[in-house]
Amino acid sequence: xxxxxxxxxxxxxxxxxxxxxxxxxxxxxxxxxxxxxxxxxxxxxxxxxxxxxxxxxxxxxxxxxxxxxxxxxxxxxxxxxxxxxxxxxxxxxxxxxxxxxxxxxxxxxxxxxxxxxxxxxxxxxxxxxxxxxxxxxxxxxxxxxxxxxxxxxxxxxxxxxxxxxxxxxxxxxxxxxxxxxxxxxxxxxxxxxxxxxxxxxxxxxxxxxxxxxxxxxxxxxxxxxxxxxxxxxxxxxxxxxxxxxxxxxxxxxxxxxxxxxxxxxxxxxxxxxxxxxxxxxxxxxxxxxxxxxxxxxxxxxxxxxxxxxxxxxxxxxxxxxxxxxxxxxxxxxxxxxxxxxxxxxxxxxxxxxxxxxxxxxxxxxxxxxxxxxxxxxxxxxxxxxxxxxxxxxxxxxxxxxxxxxxxxxxxxxxxxxxxxxxxxxxxxxxxxxxxxxxxxxxxxxxx
Amino acid sequence: xxxxxxxxxxxxxxxxxxxxxxxxxxxxxxxxxxxxxxxxxxxxxxxxxxxxxxxxxxxxxxxxxxxxxxxxxxxxxxxxxxxxxxxxxxxxxxxxxxxxxxxxxxxxxxxxxxxxxxxxxxxxxxxxxxxxxxxxxxxxxxxxxxxxxxxxxxxxxx
Numbered sequence: 001x002x003x004x005x006x007x008x009x010x011x012x013x014x015x016x017x018x019x020x021x022x023x024x025x026x027x028x029x030x031x032x033x034x035x036x037x038x039x040x041x042x043x044x045x046x047x048x049x050x051x052x053x054x055x056x057x058x059x060x061x062x063x064x065x066x067x068x069x070x071x072x073x074x075x076x077x078x079x080x081x082x083x084x085x086x087x088x089x090x091x092x093x094x095x096x097x098x099x100x101x102x103x104x105x106x107x108x109x110x111x112x113x114x115x116x117x118x119x120x121x122x123x124x125x126x127x128x129x130x131x132x133x134x135x136x137x138x139x140x141x142x143x144x145x146x147x148x149x150x151x152x153x154x155x156x157x158x159x160x161x162x163x164x165x166x167x168x169x170x171x172x173x174x175x176x177x178x179x180x181x182x183x184x185x186x187x188x189x190x191x192x193x194x195x196x197x198x199x200x201x202x203x204x205x206x207x208x209x210x211x212x213x214x215x216x217x218x219x220x221x222x223x224x225x226x227x228x229x230x231x232x233x234x235x236x237x238x239x240x241x242x243x244x245x246x247x248x249x250x251x252x253x254x255x256x257x258x259x260x261x262x263x264x265x266x267x268x269x270x271x272x273x274x275x276x277x278x279x280x281x282x283x284x285x286x287x288x289x290x291x292x293x294x295x296x297x298x299x300x301x302x303x304x305x306x307x308x309x310x311x312x313x314x315x316x317x318x319x320x321x322x323x324x325x326x327x328x329x330x331x332x333x334x335x336x337x338x339x340x341x342x343x344x345x346x347x348x349x350x351x352x353x354x355x356x357x358x359x360x361x362x363x364x365x366x367x368x369x370x371x372x373x374x375x376x377x378x379x380x381x382x383x384x385x386x387x388x389x390x391x392x393x394x395x396x397x398x399x400x401x402x403x404x405x406x407x408x409x410x411x412x413x414x415x416x417x418x419x420x421x422x423x424x425x426x427x428x429x430x431x432x433x434x435x436x437x438x439x440x441x442x443x444x445x446x447x
Numbered sequence: 448x449x450x451x452x453x454x455x456x457x458x459x460x461x462x463x464x465x466x467x468x469x470x471x472x473x474x475x476x477x478x479x480x481x482x483x484x485x486x487x488x489x490x491x492x493x494x495x496x497x498x499x500x501x502x503x504x505x506x507x508x509x510x511x512x513x514x515x516x517x518x519x520x521x522x523x524x525x526x527x528x529x530x531x532x533x534x535x536x537x538x539x540x541x542x543x544x545x546x547x548x549x550x551x552x553x554x555x556x557x558x559x560x561x562x563x564x565x566x567x568x569x570x571x572x573x574x575x576x577x578x579x580x581x582x583x584x585x586x587x588x589x590x591x592x593x594x595x596x597x598x599x600x601x602x603x604x605x
Contacts, residue, residue, distance in 0.1 A: 379466075
């Protein structure tokens with residue numbers, strides 16, 4: 001058996017074990033290197049720290065697997081925890097269980113089809129994925145300044161509604177993880193109302209492929225304004241109910257306050273963005289600090305925390321739903337008329353009615369959907385603020401209708417790295433609260 | 448491509464974004480200087496395999512190689528971004544790890560290693576991250592073919 005195993009291993013490119021290595025295989029320096037790098041400490045300081053921390057013998061610690069199939073891991077995240085009693089000494093996230101090679105797939109889809117691919121990455125906020133992909137494509141095409149006003153405001157409306165639905169999902173899953181099971185029902189219920197609106201606008205509840213290079217796929221349907229107002233009216237009082245149910249409740253606070261603390265410098269060093277970074281008190285929101293679309297024309301507050309703990313991250317997301325509602329109200333007032341996609345024959349297919357009467361329109365339509373449109377050579381990185389942090393899209397084009405390389409900087413992928421740091425020295429029961437407060441979407445982590 | 452010089456490296460411009468072409472041997476030293484310039488966050492680190500597109504536009508001083516490491520840095524103080532592109536040859540597909548400067552690159556470097564087979568010297572835990580441990584090859588390389596499922600069109604004439 002061992003012979004067979006060794007041949008298999010040597011035939012492939014066995015690159016070493018992904019799992020958490022046991023303490024006997026590691027030197028203290030190796031264990032402390034990560035801590036030292038994150039805390040920006042000199043090697044001498046780290047050595048000092050390594051001495052102070054009592055090095056427990058192998059028989060006193062236990063390595064357990066949490067996941068991949070664990071209800072609180074939001075998908076197929078697997079954490080290997082080294083425990084001493086109830087205390088987490090080390091933690092290593094092991095990912096890849098949902099890897100489907102989406103970046104490779106993206107290289108064979110045209111820029112027109114690419115939206116169907118990226119929208120499936122962060123399935124809790126698909127419209128933000130489509131938005132960042134479309135913005136990167138438009139920048140390469142050089143048409144990013146010519147997108148019609150109505151399309152831009154529609155994008156903002158959808159992006160903010162999506163932030164609401166994503167954060168409502170967080171409220172539900174966070175509640176379930178901590179043990180407030182009724183919250184799970186309420187969160188999903190409210191999210192469903194927002195998804196119903198998406199279904200009316202885009203035709204689908206999720207994975208819309210609605211925001212496309214050049215604008216959006218269709219105009220808003222009749223009565224959309226009433227639907228949005230209905231959601232806003234419904235949501236306000238419901239959020240107050242959440243406050244009553246959770247925010248002020250002693251059990252809820254006990255479970256979250258002081259759990260999974262991260263400081264500002266650590267968050268920056270680890271590249272964490274979104275509510276994790278803001279919970280440390282740093283007001284960094286790309287919508288305000290590096291505005292895109294028309295975010296510089298609407299008023300909203302960037303919500304920050306002060307302790308960097310799980311409770312701050314919960315409270316920030318709850319408050320961000322309110323801020324998104326505020327933005328949506330302003331978008332309702334400012335929504336202009338006009339085209340919903342750019343009138344550029346290169347990227348926009350002809351309207352359906354023209355296809356029936358014009359041979360050229362039919363040919364044009366066919367060519368755009370089979371061959372796609374060519375995008376000039378170059379490379380570009382565009383980033384926006386998704387509900388989970390900075391989502392970026394790096395595209396290198398070689399002048400063909402498909403991206404030469406399409407890379408998505410997934411916020412969850414980077415944020416998951418903060419888990420070992422937040423969990424170190426905490427209790428195993430708090431691990432669940434910490435995972436939940438990072439709010440990773442595994443479709444995006446693994447891509 | 449209009450060019451300039453920053454920290455003895457060619458500074459280019461791509462669609463209004465600053466791109467710094469860093470030679471491989473000065474990669475870490477330049478990152479260190481950029482941290483002093485307030486680029487304190489490494490937002491993204493990825494790679495591109497230019498095997499089938501060798502004639503890409505580059506500044507004159509830069510000799511194209513097969514791989515390119517692309518690093519996106521962010522300065523929160525100045526609210527600016529900086530992109531680093533470093534040429535990595537096929538013969539010596541390795542580069543120094545930026546882990547000690549930006550601990551957040553740990554998973555990203557592992558992803559590049561997994562997908563492109565570029566090794567990062569002195570990375571604390573260089574193993575595959577997305578693919579299974581015993582996987583053969585590096586999927587995002589251009590000479591790694593994409594799997595296909597044959598489709599039979601039933602009822603067609605041929």
